[in-house]
Amino acid sequence: MPGRETAGAPGQASPPVANAHHALVAREVVLLLETDARAGLGTDEAARRLQRFGPNVLPPAAGGGLLWRILRQFHHPLIYVLLAAGAVTAALGAHVDSAVIFGVVLVNALVGLVQESKAETALEGLREMVRTTATVVRAGRERRTPSADLVPGDLVRVEAGDRVPADIRLVGADDLRVDESALTGESVPVAKDEVVLHPRTPVADRRNMLHSGTLVTGGRGTGIAVATGAETELGAIHRLVGAAETVATPLTAKLAAFSRILTVAILALAALTFAIGLARGQDAVPTFTAAVALAVGAIPEGLPAAVTITLAIGVARMARRRAVIRRLPAVETLGSTTVICSDKTGTLTENQMTVRTVWTPDASCEVTGSGYAPEGAVLGPDGSAAAVEANRALRWCLLAGAGCNDAVLTAKDGRWELLGDPTEGAMLVAAAKGGLPADEVAERHPRIDTIPFSSERQYMATLHRDGSTGDHLVLAKGSVERLTALCRRQMAADGSLRALDPAAVAAAAERLAARGLRVLATAMRPPAPAKAGALGEEDLSGTLVLTGLQAMLDPPRAAAGAAVSACRTAGVTVKMITGDHAATASAVAESVGLLDPGDTDERQVLTGADLTALPAGEYPGAVDRARVLARVSPEQKLGLVRALQDVGQVVAMTGDGVNDAPALRQADIGVAMGRGGTEVAKDAADMVLTDDDFATIEAAVEEGRGVFDNLTKFIVWTLPTNMGEGLVILVAVLLGSTLPILPTQILWINMTTAVALGLMLAFEPKEAGIMNRPPRDPARPLLTGALAVRVLLVSALLVAGSWWLFTWERGMGASLPEARTAAVNLFVTVEAFYLFSCRSLSRSAWRLGLFTNPWITGGVLTQAAGQLALTYLPTLNHLFHTTPISGGAWLRILGIAVLTALVVAADKRLRRPPG
Numbered sequence: 001m002p003g004r005e006t007a008g009a010p011g012q013a014s015p016p017v018a019n020a021h022h023a024l025v026a027r028e029v030v031l032l033l034e035t036d037a038r039a040g041l042g043t044d045e046a047a048r049r050l051q052r053f054g055p056n057v058l059p060p061a062a063g064g065g066l067l068w069r070i071l072r073q074f075h076h077p078l079i080y081v082l083l084a085a086g087a088v089t090a091a092l093g094a095h096v097d098s099a100v101i102f103g104v105v106l107v108n109a110l111v112g113l114v115q116e117s118k119a120e121t122a123l124e125g126l127r128e129m130v131r132t133t134a135t136v137v138r139a140g141r142e143r144r145t146p147s148a149d150l151v152p153g154d155l156v157r158v159e160a161g162d163r164v165p166a167d168i169r170l171v172g173a174d175d176l177r178v179d180e181s182a183l184t185g186e187s188v189p190v191a192k193d194e195v196v197l198h199p200r201t202p203v204a205d206r207r208n209m210l211h212s213g214t215l216v217t218g219g220r221g222t223g224i225a226v227a228t229g230a231e232t233e234l235g236a237i238h239r240l241v242g243a244a245e246t247v248a249t250p251l252t253a254k255l256a257a258f259s260r261i262l263t264v265a266i267l268a269l270a271a272l273t274f275a276i277g278l279a280r281g282q283d284a285v286p287t288f289t290a291a292v293a294l295a296v297g298a299i300p301e302g303l304p305a306a307v308t309i310t311l312a313i314g315v316a317r318m319a320r321r322r323a324v325i326r327r328l329p330a331v332e333t334l335g336s337t338t339v340i341c342s343d344k345t346g347t348l349t350e351n352q353m354t355v356r357t358v359w360t361p362d363a364s365c366e367v368t369g370s371g372y373a374p375e376g377a378v379l380g381p382d383g384s385a386a387a388v389e390a391n392r393a394l395r396w397c398l399l400a401g402a403g404c405n406d407a408v409l410t411a412k413d414g415r416w417e418l419l420g421d422p423t424e425g426a427m428l429v430a431a432a433k434g435g436l437p438a439d440e441v442a443e444r445h446p447r448i449d450t451i452p453f454s455s456e457r458q459y460m461a462t463l464h465r466d467g468s469t470g471d472h473l474v475l476a477k478g479s480v481e482r483l484t485a486l487c488r489r490q491m492a493a494d495g496s497l498r499a500l501d502p503a504a505v506a507a508a509a510e511r512l513a514a515r516g517l518r519v520l521a522t523a524m525r526p527p528a529p530a531k532a533g534a535l536g537e538e539d540l541s542g543t544l545v546l547t548g549l550q551a552m553l554d555p556p557r558a559a560a561g562a563a564v565s566a567c568r569t570a571g572v573t574v575k576m577i578t579g580d581h582a583a584t585a586s587a588v589a590e591s592v593g594l595l596d597p598g599d600t601d602e603r604q605v606l607t608g609a610d611l612t613a614l615p616a617g618e619y620p621g622a623v624d625r626a627r628v629l630a631r632v633s634p635e636q637k638l639g640l641v642r643a644l645q646d647v648g649q650v651v652a653m654t655g656d657g658v659n660d661a662p663a664l665r666q667a668d669i670g671v672a673m674g675r676g677g678t679e680v681a682k683d684a685a686d687m688v689l690t691d692d693d694f695a696t697i698e699a700a701v702e703e704g705r706g707v708f709d710n711l712t713k714f715i716v717w718t719l720p721t722n723m724g725e726g727l728v729i730l731v732a733v734l735l736g737s738t739l740p741i742l743p744t745q746i747l748w749i750n751m752t753t754a755v756a757l758g759l760m761l762a763f764e765p766k767e768a769g770i771m772n773r774p775p776r777d778p779a780r781p782l783l784t785g786a787l788a789v790r791v792l793l794v795s796a797l798l799v800a801g802s803w804w805l806f807t808w809e810r811g812m813g814a815s816l817p818e819a820r821t822a823a824v825n826l827f828v829t830v831e832a833f834y835l836f837s838c839r840s841l842s843r844s845a846w847r848l849g850l851f852t853n854p855w856i857t858g859g860v861l862t863q864a865a866g867q868l869a870l871t872y873l874p875t876l877n878h879l880f881h882t883t884p885i886s887g888g889a890w891l892r893i894l895g896i897a898v899l900t901a902l903v904v905a906a907d908k909r910l911r912r913p914p915g
C-alpha cells in the first residue's frame, strides 16, 4: 500500500515523498493514501490501518532516561553535604557510619524517583481524562470517534473550536482559520484553503495543510489525514523537546527558593560551627560530625517533595469530583477564588430544553409532553389539538423551528437522542408535536443556503425552495430583539400580514421570560420567485415577517441551588453571565438562589448594552455589584474579568466557545466545559469540568482550600523538627558538650518520620466548616504569625525536652548510647503526638476524633514499630549506635510528649477566634 509509506509507519524511515502532500492535487492524495474523497475509508480498512500504524497519540515523553532521572535525584545541596560527609567519615575509618550515610542517600534517591514518577503518572492520567474526539467520514457516514483512532487516509472534518487531530491535507475549506501557535508560537490565526502549492513551500507556509495539535478558530474544512501520532509535525517537535513536563507552581517555586536560601544559610552556619570548634581547640573529628549533624538536621529537605505530593493528591481528588486540572497552579488559586462567573445554559441549567408555549400575534398555545420524544400536542387556546390547522402564524412558527435547524433527532432503543444544539432540538420536537416532522419539512422545503447561528449574530436564517412551486422562501429564528429588528410585519392567524407591533411582541416575550423560559422568535420571508445569489445578511433586514415566539423550559440543575448557597457561605460571589434575555436569566437566577426573590435592586441585573453605556470609571464597580449579566457577548467577557480583577477579585470564569478563550486565559481560573466545550476553550482553560456542572466548580474550590490546609499543616508539622534538631546540635557545640543525637540518628529521624508521619497529612480529609470561611488572601503567607509562634514553641519544647532527658539519663548513670537512644525516641514520639495536633490548625485534636484518619493511625503505628526496631534490634543498634533503654526512660519520653501536646492544645485554645 503506497499510503503506508507516505504516511510513514512508526519506526520506518520516511521516504522522500513524505511531507509532499501539499504539492499534490486532491485526487493524487486520495490515490496515494488509497482512500475515497467522499465516503472515506471503509470500517474494516480503518481497523486494519489502526493495527498497522498504531493509535494516533504521541509516544510518552522519554523524560531523559532512567539513569539521568536517578542522577537528577542527587542534585541537591543536602545530598552533596551527605556525600562529602560519607567520604570524610570513611576516610576517618568509621565504615559503619559512612555505609549508613551512603545507604540513606541511596534510599532517598529511590524514594524521590518513585515519588516523581507517581506525580507524573497522575498528571498523564489527567490528560487522558479529557480525551479529544474527531469528526471522520467512514464508509460514507460521518461520525465522532476518539482522535486516537484516526488513521492515515481518514477523511476528517474540522470546524471552529476543534483541535486538529492529525496532519491533514485539505481537500475543501470554507473560511477556515487556524491558530498554529502550538507549533509556530505565532498566535495570529492563519487562513487555510485547499490550493495546491509548490513542492518546495516551507512547512510554515503550507496553507493547504492542517497540523496536529493546532486549533481551528473559524470556518470549516475537510481533508485527508496524511500522518498520525509520532509521524506528525507535532510528533517531530515532541521528539526534539522531549516534553519535559515539570510540576511547578508559584507556591512550589517559592518554597523551593525558600529552602535553597535556608540550605545555604544552614551550610554557612555549619561551616562556622566547624571553624569555631577548631579555633577553640576541639578535636577535628567530633567537630566535623557536629557540623554535619547541624546541616542534616536543620535543612528541611522533605519540604518540596511533600508539597508536590500534596498538590498531586489534591489534583486526584478534584478529578474524582469531575474537575480536571490542566495547569497545576490552579489548585492553589482555587482556594483563593472570590468570584465565580458562570454560564447559565448547561452549567447552572440542564441544557435540556422543552418548548412549553408557542405565542403568535393572535393566540398563545401550550405544548404538552417533555424531553426529546415527539409525544405531546400543541393545544389551542381552547385546549383543542387542532390549533395548528386553525392558525397560519402558528404553522409558520413551527415550520421555522423545524426548517431553520441543524439538529437531528434519532430514536435509539426506544429512546430519543439529540445530535446538536438543545435549543434546536426543542424546536424540532415542538414542530413534530404540531404535525410537522423534520424530514417532511426538509422534503417539502429543501434548504439551499444558510446563515449559521452565532452568539454575536443571535439568529439563524435559511433559504428554502418550495417543493411544489419552486419559489424561494426564508425561515429564521433567533433572539426576540434581533429578529424584531429585522421584521417590519407580523402574521395574523388567517395568514394575512400586518404591521409589526414591537411593543406587543416585547411584552409577550417579557411575560414568558419572567417564568424562566428561554424565548426565541421565529420569522419568514414569503415565497417569491427565485433570485440568483446566496442568502446575505443585508437582504434580510425589513423583509421578514414575524410569525411568533417559542418559549422553552431549561430546568436548573439539581445541585446548582445547594452549590450556589455553599459558595455564598464560603464568601464566594456567584455571577451569571449569559447570552440569554435578562428576564429569563433573572428568573433562573432566582430559582438557583443567585438572586433573592423580591430583591428590587436593579443594579443586580445588567445587560451587555448597559455595560457598553457605562462610563469607564463606573464600570468595575457596577460589574462587581451585579449578579446577573445578560445578553453579554463572548467579547465582553474579557472586559468583565479584567474589571473584577481591577477591584481585587480572584476570578473563576466559565466558557465553552472559541470566543471565550481570551476571557478564560485572563481569568485566574479559566473553566471549560468537558462535554459541551470546544477544544479551543479547553486549551485556554486551567480546569475542565467533565460533567459541565456548576456544582463541580464549587467542589473544586472546596478541594482547593483543603489542599492549602494540608500544605500548611505539613509545614507547621515539619519545621519544628528541623529547628529542634538544628538547635540541639548548636547548643551542644556552643556548650562544648557531647552531641545528644548523632548525624546518622538525625538521618533516621528525618527520613522515617517524613514518610511515615508527615506525608500522611496529605491524606487528611477536609475539615468540617472549610466552606464557612472567607477565601484565602493570596498575599497572606503560608505561616501566619500565630502558626509561626506555634512552630517556635514546639521547637523550643523539643530542644528543652531532649536536653533535659539526655542530661537526666546521663545523671542516672545511663551510657552515652542509652541517653542518645532516649533522645532520638523523644524526638520521634513528640513528632507523633504533634502530628495528631496538626490534623487541624485551629481545632483540638480530640474534637476531630483522634483516630478518624486511618492513614495517620497506620503511619504512627508503623513509626512506633520502627522505633522499637531501632531500639531493640541488634543490627539497627549497630548501624545507628543505639541500644535498648529502660522502662523509666520510655515513661519520661511519653510524659514529655504528652506535655508538649497539652501546651499545643492550650496554645490553640487561647488563639481560637471567639465564637
Ligand SMILES: Nc1ncnc2c1ncn2[C@@H]1O[C@H](COP(=O)(O)OP(=O)(O)OP(=O)(O)O)[C@@H](O)[C@H]1O
Pocket (backbone or CB within 6 Å): 343, 344, 345, 346, 421, 423, 424, 453, 454, 455, 456, 458, 459, 460, 477, 478, 479, 480, 519, 520, 577, 578, 579, 580, 581
Ligand atoms: N440555535 C440558535 N438559533 C437561533 N438563535 C439562537 C440559537 N441559540 C440561541 N439563540 C438565541 O441567541 C441568544 C444568545 O445565545 P447564546 O448561545 O449566546 O447564549 P445562551 O445559550 O442563551 O446562554 P449562555 O451564555 O448561558 O450559554 C439566545 O438567547 C437565543 O435567543
